[in-house]
Amino acid sequence: MGRCLWALASTAGMGTVMAFVAFGSMRAGFGTREAGAEFGGSLGQAQATAPSVDDGVIDVPAEHPSLQAALDACRDGMTVRLARGVHAGGARVLARGVTIVGAGSGETSIRGGGNGPVLTVLGDRNATVSLRGLSISGGTGRMGAGLRAEGVRLQAEDVRIAGNEGGGAWLVAADARFSACAFEGNRTAGSGGAVLGDASELSFVSCRFEGNEAASLGGAVHGAGGSASFLACTFEGNATRSGAWGGAVFGRDASVRVDGSDFARNRAIEAGGAVCVLGGTAEVSGCTFEANTSETGRGLFARGAGLRVIGSRLCGSAETAVGGEWSGEGNTFDAACFGDCDQDGTPDAEAIARGWVTDRDGNGVPDSCDPDCNMNGIADGYEIAMGFSQDLNSNGTPDFCEIRAGLVRDDNHDWVPDEVQGVARSGGPANVAPASLGAAAPAGAADGASAEFTFGTEAWAMPAAPAIEPPASFDPSRWGPGIGARPMPGGGR
Known part of the structure; x- marks a missing residue:
């Protein structure tokens, strides 16, 4: 991944915020293991000792039985330390600077919050709320089911926000900075599956966004007003579910900056499979875009915005990779990039998803682009899987092709490779070579006293018709001897 230095200027009223960041593309790993102990309210497993706040730290559950009890007791500037395990959610932090720290995002979890956020942080920007080493999951609600932060300065490090129904985080008029965080599998019926930013200043460094979905705009992140910057982040498999834009990132009238980040297999129904911006400004630098899909066929899309793309690698041509109003320099448009086997400038995933090409074997x-040894218009793997061609030696190539090309012996001309000739098993189908078969089996070899020796194609039963029929040009005579008489999908011959 390329490295770059970027500068972001965003204005709010007469003020100007400048940020300069140097970075390299990083992929951080995040644990998912959670200990079994549960704490909080009636879930408490240990009796709290008399709390001591002299050291500025409150331990849960050692000193207070729940996260909320500890937050109620702590003063401005104190730390709440959560033990390994699962802690009850639905907690609120009100107008004070607090640090909530766990044993790691894979060790300490705050889970559930009833019909509302798992964690709510309300206050002003004079106080900083810090989150470190924990996960936030299992929230349900209309917006910000995992984390809701309003009017505060928020810092998060090694925080995993995952599996929330109603969005991962909702940030309103907030100054929020996330470092080495993960947003995974969050969904919402609105916008911003992982993060919905409303008039907020958002910063993400070395964060991962994976498998988040929104019914409307921004499968992973939706920024409305304010600013959003992403440095050395990864976006994979995020999507919008209905007629919407921005499979990974959507910005409306916002300042958006993306540097040294990777976008792969994100999807939008309408425009901007990876990134879409309407109004405001956007700059993309040193990024890679692969197999991101949208109805327009473009990974990036801008309208009414000053989109600038610099030093990035994009699959396809300049015409197919970026749409709308944009400018740029030093970019690589790779028609032969990963996931474009026919080198037509359209990623395979996009071509398959839009029905431009077929992928019958689902690989x-x-x-x-798949092997088709008999050139009948059907990939060999699909023919074998559906029973159209036999592969008795289980090497992925139809026996007919191997025998005809002289790659295997067939001395008795029965279209069964000699290496599996006579291999049978009692009470089962004949001619199927066991996994342990090494050298060619002698004729008549069997695994029991009473064996079946049925050769040719009669022992093979046609499976249920596949959902996708062969193309109209399909020629059954090219299947190989004895195969053409089998029923065609749909009942034909």
Whole structure:
């Protein structure tokens, strides 16, 4: 991943905020293990000792039985330390500077919050709320089911926000900075599956956004007004579910900055499979875009915004990779990039998703790029899987092709490779080589006293018809001897 130095200027009223960051593309790993102990309210597993706040730290559950009890007791500037395990959510922090720290995002979890956020932080920007080493999950609600922060300065490090129904985080008029955090599997019926920013200043450094979904705008992040910057982040498999824009990131009248970040397999129904900006300004530098899809076929899209793309690598041509109003320099448009087997400038995932090509065997590669030894228009793997061609030696190539090309022996001309000739098992189908078969089995070899020796194609039963029929040009005679008489999908011959 390329490295770059960026500067972001955003104005709010007459004030100007400048940020300069140097970075390299990083992929941080995040643990998912959570200990079994549960704490909080009636879930408390240990009796709290008399609390001592002299050291500025309150331990949960040692000194207070729940996170909320500790927050109620702590003063401005104190730390709440959560033990390993699962702690009851629905907690609120009101107008004070507090640090909430766990044993790690894979060790300490705040889970659930009834019909509301798992954690709510309300206050003003004179106080900083810090979150470190914990996960926030299992929230349900309309917006910000995981984390809601309003009018505060928030700092989060090694925080995992995952599996919330109603969005991962809702940030309103907040100054929020996330470092080495993960947003995974959050969903919302609105916008911003992982993060919804409303007139906020947002910063993400070395964060991962994976598998988040929004019904409307911004599968992972939606920023309305304010600013949003992403440095050395990864966005993978985020999506919008209905007629919407910005599979990973959507910005409206905001200042958006993305540097040294990777976008792969994100999807939007309408425009901007990876990034879409309407109004405001946006700059993308030193990023990679692969297999991001949208109805317009473009990974990046801008309208009414000053989009600038610098030193980035994008799959496809300049015409197919970026749409709308944009400018740039030093970019690489790679028509032969990963996931474009036919090098037509359209990622395979996009071509398959939009029905431009077929992928009958579901391996993520267009059938036209898969092996087709008998050139009948159907990939070999699909033929074998559906029973159209036999592969008795289980090497992934139809026996007919191997025998015809002289790659295997067939001395008795029965279209069964000699290496599996006579291999049978009692009470089962014949001619199927066991996994342990090494050298060619002698004729008549069997695994029991009473064996079946049925050769040819009669022992093979046609499976249920596949959902996708062969193309109209399909020629059954090219399947190989004895196969053409089998029923075609749909009942034909």
